Amino acid sequence: MNYKRLETFIWVATLGSFRKAAEQMHTTQPAISARISGLESELGVKLFEREGGSSPIALTAKGKELLPYVEKILYQAEELRKRTDVATAYSGTLRLGVSETIANTWLPALLTRIHEDMPNLEVEMTVDVTTNLAVGVKERSLDLGLLLGPLSEPSVVNVELCHYPLSWVASPKLDLPDRLHYLEELANWPIITYARNTKPYTEINHRFRCLDGPPARFFASTSLAACRSLAIDAVGIATLPDIMIDVDIELGKLKKIKSIWSPSDLHFTASYSDDPINPFSEMTAKMAAEVAKEYADARA
Structure with a gap:
């Protein structure tokens, strides 16, 4: 079974849009449609109701039934990747949003750590105020935000980083x-x-x-x-x-x-949406917490 088709199914189900899923996965809308059509043919069921216009894409009854199983498959696949060499397991692009306080302190150390531990991972970085970064995390235009937190959102994971007077x-x-x-x-x-x-x-x-x-x-x-x-x-x-x-x-x-x-005091968190599973962000958030602690210890 094609992993990319399963991943596409999760993103379309989560975002309710072929266009948004295409933006998230850095591909075209026809490619997303082709993957979903291929998965439906492979499974022999219809997964989405395509009403057209501005209406969001809706899961069929069978799509809702299968969604938890696909999420479990992707979770287990990700756990398998974590148990392999992390340097080769993580590749792709991480869209990282950063508060300027962090950009002016320990961000260079974090980027060095990412390069050393995940050399196949590219980083697209945005330095902005927390208000804008929070919107990016919630709307998934950012994979991870290092910002004034925590963010109050059911699907958002907040990892405590540091606090500065x-x-x-x-x-x-x-x-x-x-x-x-x-x-x-x-x-x-x-x-x-x-x-x-x-x-x-x-x-x-x-x-x-x-x-x-x-x-x-x-x-x-x-x-x-x-x-x-x-x-x-x-x-x-x-x-x-x-x-x-x-x-x-x-x-x-x-x-x-x-x-x-x-x-x-300023309280910072590494915040990311974990629905669907977000392995790049999870790994980077843990790195950020470690780097922030090392930076504080060195200055103590």
Whole structure:
């Protein structure tokens, strides 16, 4: 029995569309149709109702009956692959979404590990804010997201990676006194922070919005590297992950600002949809957790 036909059956059943299955499997819609037709001929049953138009493809009664058996076959085949040489077992393309905090810290170590352990695996990488990465994971345009999690979705697996505190920092050029500051004092400067459609920005904006006096000015950016540069250049006061600024603090390019309030820690997960089975993502998520721990231990 053709493995690719069985895999195609799972994807069409999951996504309810020949077109989406073709996008997921990096092939054409006619190829998907041919595989399903071939599987139906091989089994001697009709698996899908093809109503046409914009209506989703629906499983027939027999298709629903056979789906759990096909899922079990693919699961067992994947378990067999795991017990072989991992370097040759995993080939194809992993669509990886990455939060910029991770991209600026231990992502290079993870990519090196992927290359060493799975040399036949190609990686298509997207660096973006968690809001967009989460949509990609849920809609399966991304195989794996390293993001601010966890994601609340029944089919999504969340593997805990790391958590990083956020600190207020500024250039010594601003000459802020070394004492505890109220948020009203910080609001005298532009607040350099995460993009508007992120959890840290929402939390920070809410706190400053509750203050008396003129509203705070926000310089929001999707690039943490840009935020760091703006803070070093004394444009304003920034909130950044400690793990990104340790060296700048040591070199005197930035100094931490004591405040009565700081944003919540950043909690990251490796999140992926496991319906249907997603072996590349499962293996990479485990690697990411190991690399994140090694990175933290090395800096402890």
